[in-house]
Amino acid sequence: SQKIEQNSEALxxxxxxxxxxxxxxTNYSPAYLQWYRQDPGRGPVFLLLIRExxxxxxxxxxxxxxxxxxxxxLFHITASQPADSATYLCALGRDDKIxxxxxxxxxxxx
Amino acid sequence: xxVVSQHPSRVxxxxxxxxxxxxxxxxxxxxxxxxxxxxxxKSLMLMATSNxxxxxxxxxxxxxxxxxxNHASLTxxxxxxxxxxxxxxxxxxxxxxxxxxxxxxxxxxxxxLTVV
Numbered sequence: 001s002q003k004i005e006q007n008s009e010a011l012x013x014x015x016x017x018x019x020x021x022x023x024x025x026t027n028y029s030p031a032y033l034q035w036y037r038q039d040p041g042r043g044p045v046f047l048l049l050i051r052e053x054x055x056x057x058x059x060x061x062x063x064x065x066x067x068x069x070x071x072x073x074l075f076h077i078t079a080s081q082p083a084d085s086a087t088y089l090c091a092l093g094r095d096d097k098i099x100x101x102x103x104x105x106x107x108x109x110x
Numbered sequence: 111x112x113v114v115s116q117h118p119s120r121v122x123x124x125x126x127x128x129x130x131x132x133x134x135x136x137x138x139x140x141x142x143x144x145x146x147x148x149x150x151x152k153s154l155m156l157m158a159t160s161n162x163x164x165x166x167x168x169x170x171x172x173x174x175x176x177x178x179x180n181h182a183s184l185t186x187x188x189x190x191x192x193x194x195x196x197x198x199x200x201x202x203x204x205x206x207x208x209x210x211x212x213x214x215x216x217x218x219x220x221x222x223l224t225v226v
Contacts, residue, residue, distance in 0.1 A: 041201075043114075043218050046214030048214075089153070096159070096207065098156075098215065102151070
């Protein structure tokens with residue numbers, strides 16, 4: 001069955017450093033991959049989408065890579081800030097159907 | 111940008127009663143909406159896909175008679191939890207896709223349901 005793994009339940013990063021989150025998947029060939037941010041008690045907020053034929057996408061301080069050979073996506077937040085602290089979800093999709101990973105809780109330490 | 115409004119944000123109900131959750135796309139039309147359930151520290155689990163003007167498509171293991179979905183217009187989908195039990199307590203979230211925008215899914219703010 002399809003499986004999505006996001007690295008470690010919680011990640012602590014010092015403010016100003018780059019936070020790197022990992023999303024690995026098996027038994028699936030997504031047409032696209034998305035990253036979302038979720039704050040406690042709230043719905044996820046869309047951040048970035050990267051398609052299977054794209055290697056890298058950037059948006060402000062965010063960068064996403066997508067390696068379909070390794071079946072892995074990396075999500076980077078540069079110059080991290082305490083306000084970036086949240087849970088980040090990886091989601092894989094084909095057509096209209098997407099499946100989510102459990103998420104990684106990121107803590108940016110001041 | 112695309113906004114999805116979900117109400118109520120929190121609801122407490124007694125066992126055996128029914129609860130309706132509304133999901134509205136405010137500035138775009140959504141022929142398809144999605145309903146998820148999320149347990150603490152778990153991923154979002156897709157429950158059903160709501161199609162405007164037709165029957166919802168339920169995921170395996172989701173009781174369609176338990177979780178009634180109605181998508182009567184291009185901007186409104188509702189999820190009714192019927193004869194609620196404590197094990198139905200969870201965080202329910204809806205989403206829709208705005209094809210004119212960023213091609214990601216826009217989520218509602220979620221509904222925390224507690225059945226006592």
